[in-house]
Amino acid sequence: MDYRRLTRQDFKLEMLLGLGRSSQVYLARAPDGTQVALKVPRREVRTDRTLTERFAQEVALSLTLHHPNLVRGLSGRPEGEGAFLALEYFPEGTLEDLLKKGPLSREAALECLTQVAQALLYLHERGVVHQDVKPSNIFVDGARFKLGDFGVAKTRENPKPLERAGSPFYMAPELFLGEPATPASDAYSFGVMAFELLVGKRPFLGESLEELTYAHLHKLPPPTHLPPHLDRIVRNLLAKDPAIRATLKAFLQTVQPPPAPPAQSNKPEKGEKPQRGRGIFRLFRKR
Incomplete structure (x- = not known):
């Protein structure tokens, strides 16, 4: 089915999934029976030019960016009374929902982080900085x-x-200081999430925005008790200075095993004479 030809009225609403600051999200059904998450902007968004442009950008990015670890956009209209965005629906919910049931195993946590890192690299290569990397935006x-x-x-x-x-x-610390978001600030947010998944708690806590700001700007993360290579890369992702902060590529190189070297063949190369048997077989040669 060509979802892109559909309008908002073509989807049958089933239930409200959530209320955000800028939109309402419904569980809806497409004409072919597929369940989707249908995002509808609030009325104030449709009447505010800046908010309208933000929603239009979200529709455009969702429909044009394609990666196995990005939520897939199915259909949408960027502006007007019929503005909407239909996205693939995830009955299992988000990573945040999953963590409420208990911590992930280290193997599952590393698999999750590897997939998210690959999605972020895809975005960064196309000039897109996500700016909101966190478990509630990771779908399972x-x-x-x-x-x-x-x-x-x-x-x-x-x-x-x-x-x-x-x-x-x-x-990231630099965002608290009013500096622009960059791939390095996404890497820091990813590092906070990596710490949370691998250690079982966030590295920086606070009861107020002021306490959180101070923690991100000045405090070091607590001990992780992770293997040295994981401890090192997570701490480097949380470097206060974006100029020396570890990259997502460095994270992937740390957690992914290097490719196995090609198997060596014992067959002699063309033009090369086979060598005589050595070792124990020489003991059986006639003297």
Whole structure:
């Protein structure tokens, strides 16, 4: 079915999934019976030019970016009374929902982080900074994890979508100081999430925005008790200075085993004489 030809009225609403600051999200059904998450902007979004442009950008990014670890956009209309965005639906919910049931095993945590890192690298290579990397924006589909929600993404065409975006629990230090978001600030947010998944708690806590700001700017993360190579890469992702912060590529190189070397063949090369048997077989040669 060509979902892109569908309008908002073509989807049958089934239930409200959530209320956000800028949109309502419904569980809906497409004409072919497929369940989707249908995002509808609030009325105030449709009457505010800045908010309208943000929603239009989210629709455009969701429909044009394609990666196995990004939430797939199915259909949408960027502006007007019929504005909407239909996304693939995840009955299992988000990574945040999964963590409420208990911590992930280290193997599952590393698999999740590897997939999210690959999705972020894909975005960064296309000039997109997500700006809101956190467990509630990671959707679970069995053993696959998908990054979603481009509502505050920064792009080459829109380098300043918001003065400040993201959750204070996951924001990079430079963002608290008013500096622009970069791939390095996404890497820091990813590092906070990596610490949370691998250690079982967030590295920085606070009862207020002021306490969180101070923690991100000045405090070091607590001991992890992880193997040295994991401890080192997670701490480097949480470096206060973005200029020396570890990259997502460095994380993937740390957690992914190097490819196995090609098998050596014992067959002699063309033109090469086979060597005589050596070792124990020489004991049986006639003297």
